[in-house]
Each structure stands twice: as C-alpha cells, then as structure tokens.
Amino acid sequence: LKVAVLISGRGSNLQSLIDACATPDFPAEIVLVLSNKADAYGLTRAEQAGIPTRAISHKGFPDRDSFDSAVHDAIIAAGANFVCLAGFMRLLTPGFVGKWHDRMLNIHPSLLPAFKGLHSHERAIEAGCRFTGCTVHFVRAEMDDGPIVVQAAVPIHQDDTPDDLSARVLEAEHRCYPLALRLVAEGRVTIEGMRVLVDGIAS
Numbered sequence: 001l002k003v004a005v006l007i008s009g010r011g012s013n014l015q016s017l018i019d020a021c022a023t024p025d026f027p028a029e030i031v032l033v034l035s036n037k038a039d040a041y042g043l044t045r046a047e048q049a050g051i052p053t054r055a056i057s058h059k060g061f062p063d064r065d066s067f068d069s070a071v072h073d074a075i076i077a078a079g080a081n082f083v084c085l086a087g088f089m090r091l092l093t094p095g096f097v098g099k100w101h102d103r104m105l106n107i108h109p110s111l112l113p114a115f116k117g118l119h120s121h122e123r124a125i126e127a128g129c130r131f132t133g134c135t136v137h138f139v140r141a142e143m144d145d146g147p148i149v150v151q152a153a154v155p156i157h158q159d160d161t162p163d164d165l166s167a168r169v170l171e172a173e174h175r176c177y178p179l180a181l182r183l184v185a186e187g188r189v190t191i192e193g194m195r196v197l198v199d200g201i202a203s
C-alpha cells in the first residue's frame, strides 16, 4: 500500500507507522504526511524520516467540500492509494469518505462504539469504567464509526487522571495502528457489514 497519513498535531501515532514502515518487509509505505495545521509536530517527524509533507489549512477554504477536495487532490498527487487518519481533527465530508471507502483507517482512543468524539478518557473515568482502550477502524461517514480492525483494552486505575490514562492508552495505540495497517496491507482483511474478518475469521 502507498499510504497518506493525515494529522493535526503531535503525530505520535504517525511515528509508530513511520517506524513500522521502516522495518524489513513491512507491506506499506508512507508517501505523504498531510496536516491541516502548518505547525504540527508530526510534520517535523515526517521530514526527519524523509517523507514528503503538505500543510493545507482548512481556514483557506470557504467550505468543507472545497477543503476536502484539495486534500483528496494532494493525496492522489502523492501517489497514495490508502489513507490513515492519525489525530486528524477535522470531520470529513461524506463525499470524501465515499472516495476512500474501505481504503481509509482511523484510530480512536476508546473501545468503540463507546465514547465517540472528544475527551474520551475523561468520560470513561467519569463513567466509572474499569477498562477503556483504543480502536482502529475503517472510516464511514459518521464520526468514529465503521468496521473495527483492531482493538486493545487498557485498565483504568482508581487514581488515574485523564492524562495518566491517555499515556497508557497511547502505548496501546502505538501497537494497534501498525498491526491494523499490516493486516490490511497484507490483504488479510475482509469487511462484511460492520464486521471485519481477519484471515476469514471474525476477530
């Protein structure tokens, strides 16, 4: 796979994908890192890895459709055939999502379908959950929705702050995203409705 990674910030998940792609025989290559924020630290990570970057600010566009089509054009121009969202903080239009149907993954820091949206760690603590986690899923038009490829559960400790929990979940994210990308890139994943089969087996 030739992958475009879309980011908005720190890019620690991007780094986990960069590191995975640098290992021998990894079946995917990152051909573009695109950020909607020019000062995203993830762009520096990409430059350090010798990966082409683009910064396209959503603020320069009159509406979501025109921003999304500029993003789509940049992805195509880079030669990518697959998209990974990694902390990309813009909602994508149904038109864009449709163009990348079954060709776009996202990572979310909860055990979906619980705690979609922002502040998932704070809300999991508040709800008294003993476990939360992270999810890598194919992207559908609704936010944080779509067939799940990989999940990992992470315990919530009694005295956890949202930051403590975020750090623990992030470690799991950095394992799950490269694993999910590998499974998809190796052609081992089939999608049946909301279910993903790995090697023909429901995971």
Ligand code: GRF
Pocket: 007, 009, 010, 011, 012, 013, 014, 086, 087, 088, 107, 108, 109, 173
């Ligand atoms: C991660 O927690 C990811 O799950 C969420 O946004 C955060 C991005 O962090 N979608 P980073 O930029 O990858 O460090």
